[in-house]
Amino acid sequence: MSLKKVALLASAALAASSVILVVQPASGALTTRCTGVAGAVSVPGNLVVPRNGPGGQPASCTLEGTTVLGNVTVQAGADLLLEGADIRGNLIVQNDGYADVIADSSIGGAVQGRSQFGVFVEESSVAGGIDQRNPQENEFAPFVYTFDADVDGGVVARAGELLLESSVVDGDVTSVDGEYTDIVDTVINDRLTVRNNALGSVVCESEIYGNALYTGNGSTLQIGGSGETGPCVGASFWGGDVTFNDNSADVTGFVLANNIVRGDLAGSGNDPAATIGEGNRVRGELTLETAPAMSMSRMMVQEEASVEVAADRSDELQAKIAERRASAEKASAKTPKSKALS
Numbered sequence: 001m002s003l004k005k006v007a008l009l010a011s012a013a014l015a016a017s018s019v020i021l022v023v024q025p026a027s028g029a030l031t032t033r034c035t036g037v038a039g040a041v042s043v044p045g046n047l048v049v050p051r052n053g054p055g056g057q058p059a060s061c062t063l064e065g066t067t068v069l070g071n072v073t074v075q076a077g078a079d080l081l082l083e084g085a086d087i088r089g090n091l092i093v094q095n096d097g098y099a100d101v102i103a104d105s106s107i108g109g110a111v112q113g114r115s116q117f118g119v120f121v122e123e124s125s126v127a128g129g130i131d132q133r134n135p136q137e138n139e140f141a142p143f144v145y146t147f148d149a150d151v152d153g154g155v156v157a158r159a160g161e162l163l164l165e166s167s168v169v170d171g172d173v174t175s176v177d178g179e180y181t182d183i184v185d186t187v188i189n190d191r192l193t194v195r196n197n198a199l200g201s202v203v204c205e206s207e208i209y210g211n212a213l214y215t216g217n218g219s220t221l222q223i224g225g226s227g228e229t230g231p232c233v234g235a236s237f238w239g240g241d242v243t244f245n246d247n248s249a250d251v252t253g254f255v256l257a258n259n260i261v262r263g264d265l266a267g268s269g270n271d272p273a274a275t276i277g278e279g280n281r282v283r284g285e286l287t288l289e290t291a292p293a294m295s296m297s298r299m300m301v302q303e304e305a306s307v308e309v310a311a312d313r314s315d316e317l318q319a320k321i322a323e324r325r326a327s328a329e330k331a332s333a334k335t336p337k338s339k340a341l342s
Helices: 003-016 296-309 312-332
Strands: 031-033 036-038 046-049 060-064 072-074 079-083 091-093 098-102 111-114 118-122 130-133 143-147 150-152 155-158 161-165 168-170 173-176 180-184 192-195 201-204 212-215 218-224 236-238 242-245 248-256 259-261 265-268
Touching (some): 060 312, 072 079, 091 098, 098 312, 111 118, 118 130, 130 143, 180 312
Parallel strands (some): 036 060, 046 072, 091 111, 143 161, 150 168, 155 173, 236 259
């Protein structure tokens, strides 16, 4: 048994033998408001981070080891920081809201982003999947970024930026009408669909066990190996068929390298056609339209370019997260801990 599991079991035993502090909502209401920093208490019912906090500004709430027995809603413009928290229901993040789910936090239901600024899940788990949409059609791209996360129930992203890194997704991943879909050092245990992503997609050192479909994407398709969006050393494994149809990766190209495809590798209507690099193995049929191999000078130009733009996407997201988190922490600290929940 791993040390992590032993620690979790020990924590569960301690919780079972301890007195749990329960915070009752004001006036017996079913919903608790949070503005400030709350500790290791149990909140019955639902919790909301309001759009109007102190001074009329959107609220910021930090839950440190807190248990919420119902749903949590982050209203428009508000911020929620979870550190070792346990949300038994859904986490809903509304227009321009932000949720930071880190430090072994757990979401028992789904994470639902609705034109949110962003959702970041690090070293934490989501039991009911992630569903992100952009009904407000904001000028900014809502993002979902997972790092070292476990997500059951799959991921659906409709418009926005999607980055799955060092994570495990048990279910389908579907990204439609977004900016980009990048999958790095990640396991997807079912199907992958990437459709109409303006900036395309990168896959590096990952495992996708269902069928994969890429269609109508632009700018870049860097599948498996190194390219102009960054270096990639390890191979990617595809457990089913992989199909590329009608993509227009006309900015930094369409390159496949270091891929092991158990099914068929197929596709047509791609402009430019796919450039096949080294290290690919296809056990099924190969019917994908391909371009002539790149010259050595072209490959050198790509390698030099990759140094400049290698981490642009992840760096951008990390910068957004750092700025929003710092602002949220500052706002949360303004409210005394004793008044965080009401």
